[in-house]
Amino acid sequence: MAWQERISEAGARIAAHVRRTPVMQVELAGVPVALKLEQMQHTGSFKARGAFNTLLQTAVPEAGIVAASGGNHGAAVAYAAARLGHRARIYVPEIAGPSKIALIRAQGADLQVVPGAYAEAAARAAEWRVATGAMEVHPYDAEATVAGQGTVMAEWEDQGLDADTVLIAVGGGGLIAGALGWLGARRRVVAVEPETSCALHAALGAGAPVDVEVSGVAANALGARRIGEICLGLAQAQGVQSVLVRDAAILEAQALLWRELRQLVEPAGATALAALLSGAYRPAPGERVAVLICGGNIAPDPLA
């Protein structure tokens, strides 16, 4: 089945469970840009799309769902599981921080905070899966996940997207893979990664997925150590460019979104915009650019 068809089916499957997030045309720092406010999705990021698509197209075992996640994916899986009546056990690394841990806990999951970083949580989740037969939802490198994330681009086109180029932040690559799967060659998709967390950039250079060190202000959302194979395949086939941005540019874009638009997003949610504002990506004259705002789970919680 072609990606467009998978994504169309995913869109129909999840329609009753996800929000149609708003879009707008705006000028920021003198640059016209189309925005989609996907951080307004359930649990504050696009991740709910892939989670629902996965859970709705699979027979979930009695043992329920298991996931390891430092944040947005874990919250989305926990939310989708709760809405669909499944048990979910989420392994969260301690370094995720209290805001994201509280967000996941609020979804009603069986939350297991694991000392250390993501790798430890992933190991514990795998043990649980083997021991119980629980189903694991991959955060980015699974067909159902990618097809679910692709619905955000299908929805944006249905809302009248008017752009030559779409800038998308990349961590493990589930979101951009979905966008590439949906758009094909119809529009240009540009990947944006933090300089200190650039698994796609490294893989495009090496010609294969390679492990990278991850750090920086957006690492708790974009800090995949290795790009997904689905993403890399689509990116190579479509000649995608990966643009790198500094942490300082990400923080400036985050501040501008608040100062100019009263949108308070996490650093990962401002990363794609950072490429445009910092000049890391320079549109040609007349090129119409769109930026997907992908996540809003800022820490600390501003109302806590």
Next chain:
Amino acid sequence: MAWQERISEAGARIAAHVRRTPVMQVELAGVPVALKLEQMQHTGSFKARGAFNTLLQTAVPEAGIVAASGGNHGAAVAYAAARLGHRARIYVPEIAGPSKIALIRAQGADLQVVPGAYAEAAARAAEWRVATGAMEVHPYDAEATVAGQGTVMAEWEDQGLDADTVLIAVGGGGLIAGALGWLGARRRVVAVEPETSCALHAALGAGAPVDVEVSGVAANALGARRIGEICLGLAQAQGVQSVLVRDAAILEAQALLWRELRQLVEPAGATALAALLSGAYRPAPGERVAVLICGGNIAPDPLA
């Protein structure tokens, strides 16, 4: 000239200067509701509409503009004046607080922080107007202001608003007057006021504008001591109901907008929603409700 015509003209006049703010349909606490995110307007509230409409339809004197405001109106006037190349002197009461004072200063106005409350700032602004011939922009009770604010409702209908009833927070009444002027009897408009700052409610009871005490969490935006006469006239003619909400309900609605939608707004911006969520306004079965999110200038600044 009828209000609809004035508002149509205002819409054409200000189109190049204001944002078309996004709308969405969402379910909050189990209640379906249409939202318009007007806090994404320039300077974080709908006030930019009235400010631009006023400045664009008047010959601004050499002495420029003067306004007294503790917040959103002052920021909007300062912004509009700067964009149109006029000098603006804004008198701000000290109690407005550092966030709103910084917001106004950032627009490039000649900012005068006045000890005390709004009345002192208004007195100083009046002195300046008399001494210099500067033009004063009224925050709510002037035809040009009301026509400008009415464009938000015209825009929402153009964006496909699907609602029987629109809930609007009321301070001095400029925004709701514009909505009433535009909608006439086509949709029901419900006023929402804080219990501790309810100039329209008091005026509807007394049959004429009366002075009220103002306090509470939304007072720095909704704390008008006396309702505007334009607003009261339209509200009486159209039989508008004013629903009162407690501060606690406003803060709960504010928290829910962040928790569920990642929209961080000031208390005034959550006041209309509070009526729906607290049950102060109970829709009839099948009644489709819309809520205008009108301001986002929260204090303290979450990124400061």
